[in-house]
Amino acid sequence: MARKIGSRYTANQILGRGSAGTVWLGEGPDGPVAIKLLREDLASDQELVGRFVQERTALLGLEHPHIVTVRDLVVDGNDLALVMDLVRGTDLRTRLERERRLAPEAAVAIVADVADALAAAHAAGVVHRDVKPENVLLDMRGPIGPGGSHPALLTDFGVAKLIDSPRRTRATKIIGTPDYLAPEIVEGLPPRAAVDIYALATVLYELLAGFTPFGGGHPGAVLRRHVTETVVPLPGIPEELWQLLVQCLAKAPASRLRASELAARLREQLPTLAGMPPLDVDEPDPSEDTAEESVPSAPQGEPVRRRGAVSLVPGAKPDSNRDTHTSMRVPGPDELAGGAHGTARVPRPAGAPRPGSARHRAAVRRRRVTLSVAGVVVAAVVAAGAWLASSGGDDDQPGPATHSTSAP
Structure with missing residues (x-):
């Protein structure tokens, strides 16, 4: 059902829902637009409304071929x-889910x-703070x-930035999407x-591997x-590209x-x-993510959904619990160090299978078979040695003299 947004815009159709609001396909004086209604x-938070108005100039001034232009901010x-602007296409999350990598x-x-878009924004003094596939649109x-x-x-x-007001998050909360949060944000730095x-x-x-380097399990x-x-190397990636990734991580x-x-x-x-074809990367085992940490918010027996999209284009999917604005407690020093039980994962060598994956289980079975065979061989050698020793002892001479060597 259509609804008026301010005096100049009409929202006609819902394109997607996210943690911060709803995205509509709308109409304005100059044609079709995308309207993100918080x-x-x-909207009832007066402090946030004030920040919204303060950010108006900065947001309206961001113009770049790789930035979705903000045409207007409406307070009504x-x-x-x-x-x-309405982008005719899809978002990067949708493409990634379709192609895997x-x-x-x-x-x-x-x-x-x-990166070009971020360079323009940073030059204007604007930090995005929520770069992820859901927020990258592909203009078809x-x-x-x-x-x-x-x-x-x-x-x-x-x-x-609008959502992250001091009164809303205070000093013990962080705003963002867990898989993409920089370490300094986790540690409470601005x-x-x-x-x-x-x-x-x-x-x-994630585009290269099909999964994020530190994702999986409970947000904490x-x-x-x-x-x-430490980020785990990707097999088959050119060395120069890998070093670039490592530097930026x-x-x-x-x-x-x-x-x-x-x-x-x-x-x-x-x-x-x-x-170059997509990389041949060992996929994470779905059970690994959920086994590592329990997720109290998930209903009993219900799988934890971690992928989703809130797009500004037609055909968008509903958002998942990989929220844009998840409010999380800042972990303490002991928790960041792995806690008393050392729950932080140990990085794998390049090419090694992820623990719990099918390839990992097959390798464990092969090692067990190898060890079993080796055990049989050792047992046979020991038994043969014992038989030879007992055969030598049948002589009339005492056993120890039989195997001694006289000095010249």
């Missing part, structure tokens, strides 16, 4: 909405586009790029431009891994590249990636 409880009664050339081309009407990729546009600028670089490198890893476990674990923010540098370095890699 939740009513957020109980309505708080961002009016944006992307060919390196396409993945790098998409991430380079997003744009020109085909390297690896058959469509132009990528970054959306949802400013939403995380978000700078480097957090977007870390999140974008996590997205690139995911946060801890960002601080304590560095725990220290100062060690990461700037967005403009990352975009340039990624585009330099494209010629060497042409024609």
